[in-house]
Amino acid sequence: xxxxxxxxxxxxxxxxxxxxxxxxxxxxxxxxxxxxxxxxxxxxxxxxxxxxxxxxxxxxxxxxxxxxxxxxxxxxxxxxxxxxxxxxxxxxxxxxxxxxxxxxxxxxxxxxxxxxxxxxxxxxxxxxxxxxxxxxxxxxxxxxxxxxxxxxxxxxxxxxxxxxxxxxxxxxxxxxxxxxxxxxxxxxxxxxxxxxxxxxxxxxxxxxxxxxxxxxxxxxxxxxxxxxxxxxxxxxxxxxxxxxxxxxxxxxxxx
Ligand SMILES: Cc1cc2nc3c(=O)[nH]c(=O)nc-3n(C[C@H](O)[C@H](O)[C@H](O)COP(=O)(O)O)c2cc1C
Numbered sequence: 323x324x325x326x327x328x329x330x331x332x333x334x335x336x337x338x339x340x341x342x343x344x345x346x347x348x349x350x351x352x353x354x355x356x357x358x359x360x361x362x363x364x365x366x367x368x369x370x371x372x373x374x375x376x377x378x379x380x381x382x383x384x385x386x387x388x389x390x391x392x393x394x395x396x397x398x399x400x401x402x403x404x405x406x407x408x409x410x411x412x413x414x415x416x417x418x419x420x421x422x423x424x425x426x427x428x429x430x431x432x433x434x435x436x437x438x439x440x441x442x443x444x445x446x447x448x449x450x451x452x453x454x455x456x457x458x459x460x461x462x463x464x465x466x467x468x469x470x471x472x473x474x475x476x477x478x479x480x481x482x483x484x485x486x487x488x489x490x491x492x493x494x495x496x497x498x499x500x501x502x503x504x505x506x507x508x509x510x511x512x513x514x515x516x517x518x519x520x521x522x523x524x525x526x527x528x529x530x531x532x533x534x535x536x537x538x539x540x541x542x543x544x545x546x547x548x549x550x551x552x553x554x555x556x557x558x559x560x561x562x563x564x565x566x567x568x569x570x571x572x573x574x575x576x577x
Contacts, residue, residue, distance in 0.1 A: 325363050325380050330354045332375035339367035339376065362438040385428070405566045407512065410521025411488055413557030418492040422518045426556065429514035430496065430507035442507045443545050447493040454541050458486050458531040461538060486528045490557035493525075497548040504551035511554060521559035528553040 326347075328339075335353035347361035355367075355375070368376045368383075377383075392400070427444050435442060447454060463481050470476035487493050494511070498504040512522045532539040532550040539550065 324357075325378060326357055326361065326367060327377045327379060328355050328357065328367075329375045329377065332373050333371075334373055334375070336372065338370045338372070342366050342370050364438045402566075403516065404513070406563070407516055408521070408563045408567070409523050410557070410559050410561075411523055412560040413488060413490040413521065413555075414560050415489075416491065416558045418520060418556055418558075422515075422520065423492060425518065426494070426511050426514050426520075430511040433503070433507040433510040435503040435506075436500075439503065441545075442496060442498045442504045443548055444507075445495040445497065445542055445544065447487075447495065450541060451487070451493060454538065455484070455486050457535075457538050457541065458528060459483060461531055461535050462486075462527065465534075486525050486531070486553075487555050488523060488525075490523070490555040492556040494554050494556070495528075495542055495544075495550055496552045496554065497542075497544045497550050499547055499549075501549075501551050508552040508554060515556050519558065520556050523555045525553040525555055 328348075333354045335350060335355065337350050337355070339355050340348045340350055343361070343366065344364055345359075345361040347359050348355050348357055348367060350356070363378070363381075365378060365381075368378050369389075423446070427446075430442065430444055431440075433442075459481055462485065466476050466479050466481060470479075496504045496508050496511070508524070515522050529550050529552065532542070532553075542550070544550070
């Protein structure tokens, strides 16, 4: 099925889609836009067309909604919001509402991906969560135990039963073929979650378990070839931070 269809009755031949096409896949002929080859299906033609002449069958366009430029949001407050983000390690028991989970997943889904591959997968841990955390705890405790024989400081490490997911009500594993796209998706998800009043923690130790122990990774049943890039835990914060924590000096340079 063709993924981009231009309705020649509706097309007014303005050429905006042609000029904006990243793949040079469109051209004008007889005052109408036409498609010469397949493309990355980025949707720029769909988005830019002033008369709605472009259709993308196979994509659920009902999900898109109206365009809201982020420039409508006060930039200084937006930046303060970004700077106010904190890793959250203490959560209330209150579950995260399904509508909020959907918004977090959509924020990840709409993050940019290279070549518009959209290959990032979002695995919400539900029925297998406890079993997966137990396996991680067992594996990590054994590793720390063995390691403490050569690194004495490891003897102070406390790996409790909630070490990986901190008792948070929502855990989402973000995976992909490389790290860049899932990382970008994760950052979008975190900010979305913050805007919904939720706290977030990246469980890097969980990711380490999936890299070091293929049997733990297998329990996630990820799409073939995917690796875990982040494991994000979400919930209503049980603590409130009053100030923005300082950062090291920026490594902003000019060459
Ligand atoms: C990729 C990544 C993995 C992380 N893994 C863990 C983790 O396993 N456990 C944890 O307590 N914090 C983890 N963190 C949180 C960092 O320790 C945290 O970002 C750092 O302490 C700075 O605090 P802030 O995020 O509140 O600014 C992780 C953060 C990132 C970005």
